[in-house]
Amino acid sequence: MDDWLNKVNWPRDGLVAAIAQDADGGRVLTLAWMNRDALARTAETGEAHYWSRSRRKIWRKGEESGHVQKIKSIRLDCDNDAVLLEVEQTGGIACHTGRHSCFFQQLKNGEWVAMDPVLKDPRQIYRK
Amino acid sequence: MDDWLNKVNWPRDGLVAAIAQDADGGRVLTLAWMNRDALARTAETGEAHYWSRSRRKIWRKGEESGHVQKIKSIRLDCDNDAVLLEVEQTGGIACHTGRHSCFFQQLKNGEWVAMDPVLKDPRQIYRK
Numbered sequence: 001m002d003d004w005l006n007k008v009n010w011p012r013d014g015l016v017a018a019i020a021q022d023a024d025g026g027r028v029l030t031l032a033w034m035n036r037d038a039l040a041r042t043a044e045t046g047e048a049h050y051w052s053r054s055r056r057k058i059w060r061k062g063e064e065s066g067h068v069q070k071i072k073s074i075r076l077d078c079d080n081d082a083v084l085l086e087v088e089q090t091g092g093i094a095c096h097t098g099r100h101s102c103f104f105q106q107l108k109n110g111e112w113v114a115m116d117p118v119l120k121d122p123r124q125i126y127r128k
Numbered sequence: 129m130d131d132w133l134n135k136v137n138w139p140r141d142g143l144v145a146a147i148a149q150d151a152d153g154g155r156v157l158t159l160a161w162m163n164r165d166a167l168a169r170t171a172e173t174g175e176a177h178y179w180s181r182s183r184r185k186i187w188r189k190g191e192e193s194g195h196v197q198k199i200k201s202i203r204l205d206c207d208n209d210a211v212l213l214e215v216e217q218t219g220g221i222a223c224h225t226g227r228h229s230c231f232f233q234q235l236k237n238g239e240w241v242a243m244d245p246v247l248k249d250p251r252q253i254y255r256k
Binding site for chain 1: 227231234
């Protein structure tokens with residue numbers, strides 16, 4: 001029964017935008033992309049899966065870093081073409097820069113200013 | 129001085145995803161699209177402007193409904209290709225269905241279920 005997947009208004013390129021929001025505190029963490037398979041796996045496994053447009057493959061968020069996003073809820077917008085995930089962010093770090101949120105640059109007097117602290121050195125996150 | 133606009137990693141189609149989050153309560157309200165001009169006008173006017181992919185023109189959010197989004201902050205993600213607006217949502221209604229948020233459908237046991245109440249009848253919102 002994939003009726004719920006058919007309800008999604010998949011665009012021509014097969015990708016919908018997927019927002020992840022921290023269940024703890026409500027910060028918006030990431031904006032990524034999902035194809036049908038990524039959304040299906042996300043619902044099945046309870047962990048966020050996205051489509052990487054650069055690598056052209058599905059990735060499980062945190063598969064390298066350990067910073068998995070555990071799903072609390074999955075929502076769909078009124079146009080059926082954008083997804084909102086409420087997540088428990090493992091490690092409290094969603095960004096590859098080692099910050100809590102990817103949205104750490106804020107516009108201030110005509111400049112983007114990095115606002116949020118680096119919680120963990122990326123070299124520590126991604127070392128093999 | 130449009131250096132901050134040049135910092136944005138505009139894709140080939142010229143559109144970046146723009147999330148609006150309610151400054152009051154933190155709900156994610158809308159996912160829409162911005163071209164360079166929409167982002168510039170948003171920053172200049174302090175009101176959210178988007179690019180309508182269906183109508184192929186810029187629209188000021190709330191221009192018909194009155195449900196304007198007043199900008200509290202503008203953030204950019206680590207890839208410089210997604211925008212997060214913190215907004216004051218006029219009327220407390222962001223969705224054309226008369227709900228607070230466009231993300232009112234939640235996946236429950238394999239079905240999308242409308243979770244949030246309609247706060248105002250759309251016929252009352254959009255009557256001329």
